[in-house]
Amino acid sequence: MRKLLKHRILWPIGALLALVLLNAVSRPSFLSITVRDGELYGSLIDILRNSAPLMLVALGMTLVIATRGIDLSVGAQMAISGAVALTIISDSKTPGSLGTVAVAILAGVAITFIFGLWNGFLVSVVGIQPIIATLVLMLAGRGIALLITGGFITTITSAPYAQMSQGYLIGFPFAFFVSLGAILVISLVVRRTALGVLTESVGINPEASRLAGVRSRGIVWSVYGVSGLLAGVAGILYSSNIMAADANNAGINIELDAILAVVLGGTSLAGGKFTLAGTVVGVFIIQTLTSTITFLGVPPAVTPVFKALVVIVVCLAQSRRVREWLSRIRPTRTPTTTTTTPVVERIPA
Amino acid sequence: MKKFLVGIAVASAVALALTGCSGSGSTAGGSAKVITVGFAQTGSESGWRAANTQSMKDAFSTENGFKLIFNAADNKPENQIAAVHSFINQGVDAIVIAAVVTTGWDDVLKEAKDANIPVILEDRTIDADPSLYASWIGDDFKQEGVTAGAWAAKTLGTTATSMVVLEGTTGSAPAIDRATGFGSAIKGTQIKTLDSQTGNFTRADGKTVMEGFLQKYGKSINLLFAQNDDMGLGALDAIKSAGLTPGKDIQIVAIDGTKDGLTALSQGDFNYVVECNPLLGEQVATVVKDVIAGKKVDKAYTAKDGAFDKDQATAALPTRKY
Known part of the structure; x- marks a missing residue:
């Protein structure tokens, strides 16, 4: 039991449950899920569906952060993949055909994968600091997307493309299966092979891992590629949700939300040990927080303050030092010896 | 590397000087009555803005007797002020500004006034002494x-x-x-x-x-x-x-x-x-011409914003530009 209490993921899960409880108390309808034409419908389902783009981006970000890196370009990459896919579909003579949509999606994702590899090249081969290397694409990416759409919001009608984000599969939103698939594939690859451990070792000490025979360059290079790929899929989901390529607003500030989700989940920005499960919980916290604001009717002008307060509370709850202080205030037994896991003590702006 | 950077700096300085020459040349050379106008746009943040830019470019066309120097400031105030500075240095006949922010305009507008270049505000209003600009055209x-x-x-x-x-x-x-x-x-x-x-x-x-x-x-x-x-x-x-x-x-x-x-x-x-209505170009062009011709203009013009119900929308759709 004590071990369970010390588990890092406990705190984010507690925060998530507290948020859900807060909503449920203020309006019980928050928890209600009804079936409509064989599709589940309700706030919780909306959260599952709307969290998909952030989920994909945050998973990629987790891997990048584990190597001591950061990828600021994910939002811009979302804009690019959406712009590419929708331009292909709107220029095609058969926007409703499955083939066109498949080509469009593959093209959009392939381009961001290449951009991701470019980021990885700058970081691992050229040796530019990750924040600078990805800043380039963060600033230029939206320009590229605007160039592709000609400065306008490209809109389309295409049933198969709409399926990506708005469709359902066995009662659940299709987008939920996309993020579920990404979670499963990534967890299997990093936890069932040595890749996860190697990534962590690169993050903890790149030089030592290189001397120990770990190909750190290849690992760092590929995590940025994966991050680009996932951002590409996220961009497809985003554009499919509104059936429009909004180059100015697609994925805006999502890089910050993704970093936040990673940190809320308990992965340290200093690199090294990472937790995918924590990131998943972190994403749900952020998405539930967005719904909470509408449900509680927080006035728009104070929304950022409300969000910041929740984030600060969660981050403080995670900090080992704060917990130790709290346990000292409480009349408890002597503090037990600490575990070896790194602890998040930073609060991103 | 250093040499390379110096090279770039020199090249851009030369380019700047050249554009400066050609800018003032065309006005001083006075090829009849071509009006050179510098337009400092906010950026390209939305479909509305794209339509607005297009409308300005159409209205300030060569056929209408204008030479338009267009600058999109990427929604950064400092870029925009730099653009207005460069318009003044190029000696344009009039400056049109769609201001990114409302404040911080006094100094550069005074410079324009000293250079006898009229300033016309488009779309956005600013907080500055009204004597510093000739007119404002925008939506209410x-x-x-x-x-x-x-x-x-x-x-x-x-x-x-x-x-x-x-x-x-x-x-x-x-x-x-x-x-x-x-x-x-x-x-x-x-x-x-x-x-x-x-x-x-x-x-x-x-x-x-x-x-x-x-x-x-x-x-x-x-x-x-x-x-x-x-x-x-x-x-x-x-x-x-x-x-x-x-x-x-x-x-x-x-x-x-x-x-x-x-x-x-x-x-x-x-x-x-x-x-x-983002199609403010025609109205702005008229005001610019009037200002340069020395006619008296109003301090503010609001665009005629229509409204649509279902039937009016169906009728208006085929000719809708944005």
Whole structure:
């Protein structure tokens, strides 16, 4: 039991449950899920569906952060993949055909994968600091997307493309299966092979891992590629949700939300040990927080303050030092010896 | 590396000097009455802005007797002030500014005044001494809100109506003014505001917030006021997936009058759309000509913003430019 209490993921899960409880108390309808034409419908389902783009981006970000890196370009990459896919579909003579949509999606994702590899090249081969290397694409990416759409919001009608984000599969939103698939594939690859451990070792000490025979360059290079790929899929989901390529607003500030989700989940920005499960919980916290604001009717002008307060509370709850202080205030037994896991003590702006 | 950078610096300095020469050359050379105009645009942040830029480029064309030097500031005030500086140095005949921010304009406008270059504001207003600019041409956001509110009051004001609002970006002039205008127009009617949240003028946020509203209030919502078309279009999907019919179960009034918005209106998804006209080019060009000819102009011109119901939208759609 004590071990369970010390588990890092406990705190984010507690925060998530507290948020859900807060909503449920203020309006019980928050928890209600009804079936409509064989599709589940309700706030919780909306959260599952709307969290998909952030989920994909945050998973990629987790891997990048584990190597001591950061990828600021994910939002811009979302804009690019959406712009590419929708331009292909709107220029095609058969926007409703499955083939066109498949080509469009593959093209959009392939381009961001290449951009991701470019980021990885700058970081691992050229040796530019990750924040600078990805800043380039963060600033230029939206320009590229605007160039592709000609400065306008490209809109389309295409049933198969709409399926990506708005469709359902066995009662659940299709987008939920996309993020579920990404979670499963990534967890299997990093936890069932040595890749996860190697990534962590690169993050903890790149030089030592290189001397120990770990190909750190290849690992760092590929995590940025994966991050680009996932951002590409996220961009497809985003554009499919509104059936429009909004180059100015697609994925805006999502890089910050993704970093936040990673940190809320308990992965340290200093690199090294990472937790995918924590990131998943972190994403749900952020998405539930967005719904909470509408449900509680927080006035728009104070929304950022409300969000910041929740984030600060969660981050403080995670900090080992704060917990130790709290346990000292409480009349408890002597503090037990600490575990070896790194602890998040930073609060991103 | 250092040499390379120096090379770039020299090359750009030369390029600057060259453009400076050609700029003043064309005006001094006085090829008849070509009017050189520098236009400092905010950037290219939306479809509305793209249409606005296109309209300016069309109006200030060579055929109309203009030479337009266009600059998009990428929504950064410092870029824009630098652009206006360069217009002054190039000795243009007039400067048109769509200001990114309202403050910080006094110094550069004084410079323009000392150089005898008239400044005309387009779309956005600024906080500066009115003697520093000749005129302002733009849309009246408050009036747009009043027009939208008047429709709501006329159509639904006599029955008990529950309304939700999708606001624009918090603190922006259109969001504030449209809310004020709408509020004043529905005062004393039976329309009650259930909730009001920001959708940041985007489709995606409009959709997410509307989903929240629908989960929260269910079928009790009768009216949606979307402060721009994009948020309203995003909300359509949310309403449909909640099993309701937009335009019937929930009436929708939006502002902007984009092609997509009017399409939704002509299909019966929207009920009323108030125009926020980005095609200000012609009007600005007229004022610029008058100012240079020494005619007296008004301090402010508001664009004629129309409004559309279903039939008017269907009629206007084929010729809609944006």
